[in-house]
Amino acid sequence: MCLQQSRACLCGRRRAYLSFRDNVLTPEILRALYCPECSSQAEWNDACMVEDCGWILEYDMPAARFFLQQRGLNTEVGPDFLFDEGYLSWQGFSPLDHEVNSELHQRLSPLIQKSLQEYMEALKSEWLAYVATLKAAGWRKAQHI
Numbered sequence: 001m002c003l004q005q006s007r008a009c010l011c012g013r014r015r016a017y018l019s020f021r022d023n024v025l026t027p028e029i030l031r032a033l034y035c036p037e038c039s040s041q042a043e044w045n046d047a048c049m050v051e052d053c054g055w056i057l058e059y060d061m062p063a064a065r066f067f068l069q070q071r072g073l074n075t076e077v078g079p080d081f082l083f084d085e086g087y088l089s090w091q092g093f094s095p096l097d098h099e100v101n102s103e104l105h106q107r108l109s110p111l112i113q114k115s116l117q118e119y120m121e122a123l124k125s126e127w128l129a130y131v132a133t134l135k136a137a138g139w140r141k142a143q144h145i
């Protein structure tokens, strides 16, 4: 099971849902999170930061390498690896998938009374349409689907 949690960005206006593959890293490894509105406050450093559609994640790389080493994993990695391999990344494809998914279930739930099959099909097609918009918008994790 992977630890999941949400984190507010630096300015506090946005919240991202995060996941931690195999629980190798801990939430503290994410030193700072910037949303598109507060990312201008980040002093860009590609040794410890990764960018995704205007969001910036800043990692504590020495601590991350320590945890990777403890699990016998390659430590010659950069922030891109932590993000793209899912060790400390969005839950799903973007920071807001969790909320979008909840909203979708809530909005379509009246359909359950009518037909469970119709509900399931509507959920699936709306979710796929949403994921297609993420891919088109350039979200990194949505590019591989």
Ligand SMILES: [Zn+2]
Pocket (backbone or CB within 6 Å): 009, 010, 011, 012, 013, 014, 034, 035, 036, 037, 038, 039
């Ligand atoms: Zn922000």
